[in-house]
């Protein structure tokens with residue numbers, strides 16, 4: 281089969297398409313014929329050796345994907361050949377076939393296609409854990425979604441609206457703000473607007489209750505000045521890849537909390553995953569929420585997909601398809 285094999289860490293140039301054997305399915309696993317792979321910042325950082333966990337080479341990236349079950353390993357009873365599923369975790373999806381633990385497969389509602397299925401797991405589960413599990417968001421609270429037209433941002437807007445919150449969305453272009461608005465954002469502002477703080481406080485005079493922070497960088501500390509009393513700042517990403525400074529005493533005045541968010545530890549916690557699914561799946565099935573699919577690339581052009589995401593030009597989830605897009 282065709283697969284991307286990373287021999288050495290680096291930028292898009294290290295993504296080499298090679299022909300390697302189809303992996304054999306082990307006990308408790310399924311073999312999936314890969315349909316679409318969600319490209320995450322985490323994949324790009326892991327290939328560069330800059331992610332939260334150490335990357336061991338050689339390896340095939342790709343930890344979020346949809347696929348059709350091609351073979352079922354011993355002991356797997358709840359999945360059958362021909363079934364479309366989404367998978368979350370591990371690596372190896374930048375390939376025509378990938379094996380995955382059966383427990384890491386999510387069933388797909390009939391109204392989602394393979395592309396939407398691949399765009400689902402990371403963004404929707406991270407958004408849920410950030411908003412609800414860790415952010416303890418309540419109805420009518422004000423949520424600020426940053427990078428609102430991105431994969432995580434579009435999922436966050438939809439889930440926050442389904443939780444009956446007021447959503448402020450920021451992004452870097454008016455086209456991105458239009459997308460955020462179409463998904464239900466109540467107020468939209470350009471993220472680099474010099475009057476952003478004033479505009480947010482005009483819209484929400486008490487300030488922001490839950491801020492989903494993904495850009496990080498030099499402006500991080502200043503952005504916290506819009507927080508409401510008892511506000512929660514959810515540190516989900518550092519897309520700017522700049523360092524940020526925070527004077528902790530500024531948190532005291534309004535009892536503001538800064539909380540780190542990482543999806544990976546939740547993936548092994550079945551009670552938390554089930555709680556999230558019970559909220560997310562009815563929204564998907566009823567059409568009230570939909571994973572947003574962005575540009576689609578092939579294995580051969582995966583490097584361009586990496587550049588595209590870093591260029592801030594993408595909206596929704598950028599996908600890579602082994603069958604060629």
Ligand code: NDP
Nearest residue numbers: 321427430431432451452494517518519520541542543592
């Ligand atoms: P997106 O598709 O949202 O793309 C990233 C967005 O970040 C860009 O579109 C851009 O939006 C914004 N951004 C701000 N500054 C920069 C910059 N200097 N370079 C590039 N982008 C920038 O990606 P994801 O939805 O996949 O992820 C968003 C963030 O959330 C990432 O930092 C990612 O690492 C993190 N994340 C964390 C998870 C966790 O478990 N903690 C899980 C999933 C994602 P704009 O142009 O509008 O500013």
